Amino acid sequence: MTLRTCSKTIWINLFVWVMSFVMVLPAWVHSKVIRFPDGLESCSMNLVTPKEVLWYTLYQTITSFFLPLPLMLICYMLILCHTWRMYLKNKRERRFSANNKSRDRAIRLTKMVLVLVAVFLVSVGPYHMLQLVNLTLRRPTLAYYTCYYLSVCLSYAASSINPFIYILLSGHFRRRLTYRKPTSRPSVEREPYGPQVRTPHSSF
Known part of the structure; x- marks a missing residue:
């Protein structure tokens, strides 16, 4: 904080x-x-020489997959550890109302983390694996090119899938999306110099 x-x-x-x-x-x-x-x-x-292809492939794979993956796992694990720690603390202190909320929140976050990590591995992993395989091929085959272009499409699809995952798995997102501010009527209060109408302030 x-x-x-x-x-x-x-x-x-x-x-x-x-x-x-x-x-x-x-x-x-x-x-x-x-x-x-x-x-x-x-x-x-x-990329003209094989050396340039090698170094660029390693640079792209490390910065786009092997570096973000452990960082993402560490951050998610810290969030989950804190959430489950709060749940166990509430359980030990016998806070039944808070305990149920903490347990539901911990389970929901765990599901979201597992889905996000799985989507990242399935969508981005094949592209970078094929990039590394390409280093060992002298002449790529038609099957390789087909898998390569499919993996490119799959890697871009991850960016558009993530927002929907947050919406589907996060109760907070769903509540905010479907939230409608209740309409309230202006209240009339009596003041020393006559009635004054006070309208509720906007939250924006």
Whole structure:
């Protein structure tokens, strides 16, 4: 909670943007408009030597899969440990009303974490595994290209699936989506100099 200040939030966001900029620099350096023999042009990665292919593949796989995965697992595990710790604490103190809420929240968060990790592994994992397999192939086959392009589509699909996972598995999201502010009538209060009408303030 001590980190949740306006100034620290700004610095953390700036740090994330700077790191993101640095991590995409290799893609900017190697991107180039390539002209094919039939006259078509395409913006693609211009990796000429096998060494460039090796280093770029390792860079992409590490920064996009092997680095985010343990960070995601650590953060999720810390959240789950804290949630289950609060549930056990309420259970020991025999807080029956709070105990039920804590247990439901812990189970809901556990399900969400398992689904999010599974979606990340299933959607992003095949693409990076095929990238590593490509390093061992002299001439990729048609089956490899088919699996590769399917894995590309699957990796992009993860970004669009995650919001729906939060909505389906999080009761808080569902409540906020279906929330309707109850209409209230202005109240009339008597003041020394006559009645004054006070309307409720907007929450926005």
